[in-house]
Amino acid sequence: MNVTEVERTLGAAEDSCRASGARLTDKRKNVLAVLLRSQKPLSAYDIVDQYSKDYGGPIPAMSVYRMLEFLAKENLAHKLNSENKYLACAHINCNHHHRTPQFLICGSCNKVIEIGIRPEMIEALRDAVKAAGFRLQSSQLELNCLCDNCAKESVTTADS
Amino acid sequence: MNVTEVERTLGAAEDSCRASGARLTDKRKNVLAVLLRSQKPLSAYDIVDQYSKDYGGPIPAMSVYRMLEFLAKENLAHKLNSENKYLACAHINCNHHHRTPQFLICGSCNKVIEIGIRPEMIEALRDAVKAAGFRLQSSQLELNCLCDNCAKESVTTADS
DNA sequence: GCCCTAAATGATATGGTGTATCATAATTAT
């Protein structure tokens, strides 16, 4: 995400927090900015490193964890449970109604995209779970994939 | 799983390994037995602890990781990526054709069951992923759920 | 503005998780 987009998204994040009465402090905003500028999901310690590069001073890992927790609660960031990494929500700008996201994770280049699977499909999943004697609590899915780019390369590599 | 069932399942595991030319050593079998006797998924270090209780001596964590890797490759155990825990495959005995499993994880009591979602649903998921420019690599899903038992209790608690 | 309270951040310590590396033991094949 380029600088302009980051700025605009941070503005939207501020609006969103103002609306919900949450305090988007400077450091929380900086952590969000680090996520927004990253092309890939980051671990808490990745963020610590990048933060100190971007903002000229260290930040305690403990604080980063807390800020990530805050951002997740405000729906400004998501946690990838399968990787223990974090990424900015892809819809901070949009006025989309917020649905639980699904993530496609490229196992080769680690690129991740956030999608929204058709609600009917989620409902079918919910039914299947119910039939097994459980209740679906979260429809956040983290799917192990290859992006088309890496899929193409692996074919090329295999052929050569 | 009771003692008799464990014995029978270990026998099936031996058959399976013999068929594939893999070596199910005593310790690997013991690790599998620990998983079979457990009602819940175990971390590698949980297994280290339980192993030393059950077999009267310590086992290096490093070895447990390697044995789990072996068991997973032989489809005798599965890894829950979202929890970094392991459980025995539910179908070692059955002659089921082996499909990629899906797991329902109770967020309250940590009970986990292994299910097989209808292939058509998996295909629909695969299509949705493809439409987003990715290819689904694994159909192993780990779904955050409540088991009916815990769901009932939480309702009761809420009412009282 | 001042004080009080609550919220946010910092500092430190600690435990759990996972892997790299090299050494040793056991198994298999020739």
Place this chain on the structure above:
DNA sequence: ATAATTATGATACACCATATCATTTAGGGC
């Protein structure tokens, strides 16, 4: 029997996550 492969042990270390207590900062009522 010996060599090669595979399995296991031992040690070290890096990373991940949280608990705890101290300190700073922000907001609300006066």
